[in-house]
Amino acid sequence: MKPIRRQRLILIGLMLAGMGLAVAFALKSFNENLMYFFSTTEVVEGKAPENALFRIGGMVVDGSVDRPAESLLVRFKLTDFNKEVTVEYTGILPDLFREGQGIVAKGRLSESGVFVAEEVLAKHDENYMPPEVADSLKKQPEPPAEGGI
Amino acid sequence: MFLIPDSVGRFFHRMASPPHFYAFTGRLLPWLTAIFIILTAVGLYGGLFLAPADYQQGDSYRIIYIHVPSAWMSLFIYVVMAVAGAIGLVWRIKLAEIVMISSASVGAGFTFIALLTGSLWGKPMWGTWWVWDARLTSELILLFLYLGVIALYGAIDDKRTASRAVAILAIVGVVNIPIIHYSVEWWNTLHQGPTVSKIDKPSIHVSMLIPLLTMAVAFKFYYLVAMLQRARTELIQRERNSQWVKGLIE
Numbered sequence: 103m104k105p106i107r108r109q110r111l112i113l114i115g116l117m118l119a120g121m122g123l124a125v126a127f128a129l130k131s132f133n134e135n136l137m138y139f140f141s142t143t144e145v146v147e148g149k150a151p152e153n154a155l156f157r158i159g160g161m162v163v164d165g166s167v168d169r170p171a172e173s174l175l176v177r178f179k180l181t182d183f184n185k186e187v188t189v190e191y192t193g194i195l196p197d198l199f200r201e202g203q204g205i206v207a208k209g210r211l212s213e214s215g216v217f218v219a220e221e222v223l224a225k226h227d228e229n230y231m232p233p234e235v236a237d238s239l240k241k242q243p244e245p246p247a248e249g250g251i
Numbered sequence: 252m253f254l255i256p257d258s259v260g261r262f263f264h265r266m267a268s269p270p271h272f273y274a275f276t277g278r279l280l281p282w283l284t285a286i287f288i289i290l291t292a293v294g295l296y297g298g299l300f301l302a303p304a305d306y307q308q309g310d311s312y313r314i315i316y317i318h319v320p321s322a323w324m325s326l327f328i329y330v331v332m333a334v335a336g337a338i339g340l341v342w343r344i345k346l347a348e349i350v351m352i353s354s355a356s357v358g359a360g361f362t363f364i365a366l367l368t369g370s371l372w373g374k375p376m377w378g379t380w381w382v383w384d385a386r387l388t389s390e391l392i393l394l395f396l397y398l399g400v401i402a403l404y405g406a407i408d409d410k411r412t413a414s415r416a417v418a419i420l421a422i423v424g425v426v427n428i429p430i431i432h433y434s435v436e437w438w439n440t441l442h443q444g445p446t447v448s449k450i451d452k453p454s455i456h457v458s459m460l461i462p463l464l465t466m467a468v469a470f471k472f473y474y475l476v477a478m479l480q481r482a483r484t485e486l487i488q489r490e491r492n493s494q495w496v497k498g499l500i501e
Contacts, residue, residue, distance in 0.1 A: 110341045114422060125426045129437075136438045138384040159439060196378030198307060206441055223377045228446040230312060230455040232303030 139206045146185040150211065158187060158217055159206040159225065167201055180205070180217075191219040198224035267346050269486055270495040276479045283476045290469035297462030305459075312459075314372045319447075320467040322365035325393060326428055328358035328474060332400070333425045336418030345489070346482075348414035351421065352404050353481035357474055359397035366390060377441060385434035386442035389427060396424040410489055 103111075129136065139159035140150045150156050160180035167178040174193055178201075179186045189207055199205060204227060209219035265271050298316035305312040332354040339347035369387070370380045381387065400417050407413035435444045446455050447463070455463070490496045 107341050111337075114337050114340060117419070118422060118425065121423050121426050125430070129430070133438075136385050138382070138439045138441055141439075197311075197375050198377070203307075221378075223379055223382070223441060225441055226308070226376055226443045228443045228454050230305055230315070230446065230459050232456055232458065233306040234303075235456055236306030 141182045142180050142187040143182050143185045145187050145211065145217070152211065155208060155210060155220075157206050157208045158189070159204065160187070161204050162199070162201050164201045180207070187217050188215070189217045189219050189222075191222050193222070195222055196224040198226055203227075267344050269346065269490055269493075272346055273483060273486060273495075273499075276483055280476060280479060283472055283479070287469055287472035287476055290465055290472060294462050294465035294469050297465060298459075302459045302462050303456070308376060311372065311375060314368050316462060316466050318365055318368040318372065319463060320470040321361045321368065322390070323467055324470050324474060325358055325362040325365050325390070326431060327471075328354050328361060328478075329393065329396070329421075329428060330425065332358060333418075333421045336414075336421040339414055340418045340422075345411075346486070348411070348418070349482045349485045349489070350478065351418060352400075352414065353478045353485055354474075355397055355400045355404070355417075356481065357477045359394060359401065361470070361474075362390065362394040362397055366394065382441045384440040384442055385438045386431065386440045389431040389434050392427055393424075393431060396420075396427060400424075 139157035142158065142160045144150055145158055150158070158180060160182045163179040163181050163186060167176065169176050176191050176195065177188065179188050181187075189209075191207065191209075199222065204225035206223045206225050207217065207219035208221040208223075209217055212218050266275065294316065299313055302313070304310050332351050335347045335351035335354065338344060339351060366387075373382075374380050400421055403420055404410075404413045404417045407416060434440060435442055447460070487496050487499070
């Protein structure tokens with residue numbers, strides 16, 4: 103390769119490396135701001151801001167959804183399979199909201215430790231399958247580990 | 252420095268000659284268009300009619316047959332654009348510059364489609380049109396990068412100078428590509444994690460995956476068709492005073 107071309111190629115490489123380094127440092131320092139939500143464990147441990155709006159994410163605990171009659175109030179528990187947080191929300195829930203589904207809620211933590219949500223968004227997981235497959239997965243959740251039979 | 256077989260090297264060397272490129276792509280384009288149309292018809296029929304409904308989303312998930320291939324293309328085209336830009340910068344090959352600038356508007360189109368279809372799906376499924384999470388925001392930045400490339404190229408009259416400026420912008424913007432891809436793993440996002448590119452096995456049923464991959468290949472061919480057509484126009488515009496372009500008209 104001619105020296106001038108090699109020089110240009112090296113310059114481009116250096117430019118990319120420099121840019122990459124700068125962006126990596128910037129993202130590292132903004133890491134927390136780039137998190138879209140706090141996990142329930144972080145909220146229970148007091149890492150979430152007090153008296154301020156923030157988002158909480160987790161799975162809706164099976165059997166925890168409670169809808170008192172004659173209102174749009176919904177109460178449910180969120181978990182990250184470590185700590186649980188109770189959430190209250192008044193309004194219409196998205197299509198994908200159901201027990202066992204991941205959601206993200208925006209709101210504040212009340213004095214009593216209940217998260218009062220202003221907005222509830224469903225977080226879709228990355229699994230796509232036909233209903234029959236989902237049904238058969240539910241019926242036999244885990245194939246025998248050893249496969250001895 | 253590079254170990255490229257002679258025949259491949261010769262092919263690229265000949266393709267870098269404008270008249271040869273023009274003639275060769277002219278013969279190639281009808282075939283590429285035919286493959287694109289057939290694959291799109293097969294992919295859409297498979298995705299919209301043959302693939303089963305999803306266990307949670309029902310039929311709404313079928314937007315992935317447009318959304319996901321578009322999003323993949325938005326990243327792929329950007330990388331092609333930046334690599335072509337780098338080749339243009341180092342070797343000053345006119346055709347690399349032309350491929351670079353001809354890719355920009357196609358890439359911008361795919362990025363816009365990915366954002367638009369994602370938004371349409373997000374409203375019923377997530378409950379919102381838009382959130383400022385890491386994936387959506389970095390994809391929006393990608394759209395601005397494409398628009399920046401197009402605007403910068405248009406702002407400079409001398410197209411060779413313009414190409415050099417644009418190539419630098421395109422190369423600098425490449426840092427956004429891994430950010431988009433890994434955003435759903437590095438940070439908590441509302442957007443779901445990767446489905447197809449998982450290392451062990453994709454978490455999508457094979458009956459849904461086949462049409463998706465067909466559409467992904469179809470979109471690759473669309474990109475080739477659209478980019479080559481733009482490149483041919485750009486080429487004869489740049490070379491309008493040369494003998495071979497005059498020869499075309501007669």
